[in-house]
Amino acid sequence: MSRNASCRDAGAENERPREAEDVGEKVDWQGQPVRCSDCPHHSLRDVGGCQEGRACVRDRRARRVDRFFTNQPELADEYLDHPYFEVRTVAARYASVFRLPVLLGDPEPEVRAIAVLRLPERQLRALRGEPDRRVRIAMATRVSGRALVDMLSDEDYAVRVMVVRRLPPGALAFAVGDREPEVRRWVARRIGLDGLVRLAGDVDPLVRLEVARRLPPERLRMMAKDEDLRVRYTVAERIDPRHLPLLAFDPDEAVRQAVERRLHPDDPGAETDNPGDR
Numbered sequence: 001m002s003r004n005a006s007c008r009d010a011g012a013e014n015e016r017p018r019e020a021e022d023v024g025e026k027v028d029w030q031g032q033p034v035r036c037s038d039c040p041h042h043s044l045r046d047v048g049g050c051q052e053g054r055a056c057v058r059d060r061r062a063r064r065v066d067r068f069f070t071n072q073p074e075l076a077d078e079y080l081d082h083p084y085f086e087v088r089t090v091a092a093r094y095a096s097v098f099r100l101p102v103l104l105g106d107p108e109p110e111v112r113a114i115a116v117l118r119l120p121e122r123q124l125r126a127l128r129g130e131p132d133r134r135v136r137i138a139m140a141t142r143v144s145g146r147a148l149v150d151m152l153s154d155e156d157y158a159v160r161v162m163v164v165r166r167l168p169p170g171a172l173a174f175a176v177g178d179r180e181p182e183v184r185r186w187v188a189r190r191i192g193l194d195g196l197v198r199l200a201g202d203v204d205p206l207v208r209l210e211v212a213r214r215l216p217p218e219r220l221r222m223m224a225k226d227e228d229l230r231v232r233y234t235v236a237e238r239i240d241p242r243h244l245p246l247l248a249f250d251p252d253e254a255v256r257q258a259v260e261r262r263l264h265p266d267d268p269g270a271e272t273d274n275p276g277d278r
Helices: 003-022 042-047 062-071 073-079 085-094 101-105 109-118 121-127 133-140 145-153 157-166 169-175 181-190 193-201 205-214 217-223 229-238 241-247 253-263
Strands: none
Touching (some): 062 073, 062 085, 073 085, 085 109, 101 109, 101 121, 109 121, 109 133, 121 133, 133 145, 145 157, 145 169, 157 169, 157 181, 169 181, 181 193, 181 205, 193 205, 193 217, 205 229, 217 241, 229 241, 241 253
């Protein structure tokens, strides 16, 4: 199949959901039919700026509202106080940044989150104590320094994951003892060697697996007797060859096969049964 034909097929596939959406209901946020005749932007139809059921600021579907502001971003400022939160949310993506501070007090979390993502960091101090996790996650993508470290105490683990993904590796020691395994897994993926060694004895096997994937081969002997098969298998694949005998009599055949394969790489009979495939 030619590249042009592939592109045409892909384009046809993309058009199908678009067509399905365009023939859907055309109602406003209050469930009333959308009528272009009483819309203040009626004249935009003549220049392709809006289209009923496709790009319409009065439609309750956010995608159609977004298309409207894509065509007319200069109109977004006029809709930041619209009674329908979806319109305010979309308008906040296109509005002038100078109009956004007032949205930090919007009753809808999605609107506040968009404002957080666009405003300068210095203006986000007003959101200390923000109750909604979506907004706090957005904040964790923007703040820095001490303000970011302070968010390691957030009650929501998704917020702390975002913090750990952004903190400099040298600051991740503060999160080594986080109560949530997913947070510690992200710590293990990014922390420096000294902190990584501390996580080698973590109670969660998936955290230890991340450690086994990153520790230098010569340091992996400390994990050769790990209780989890996945960890020992990873160790067998990466450990310094001098220490392979530590795993030669492992209770699991997959680990022993991995050892044999590395000790005898030219032996076609030394196949490995990856425990991750079980």
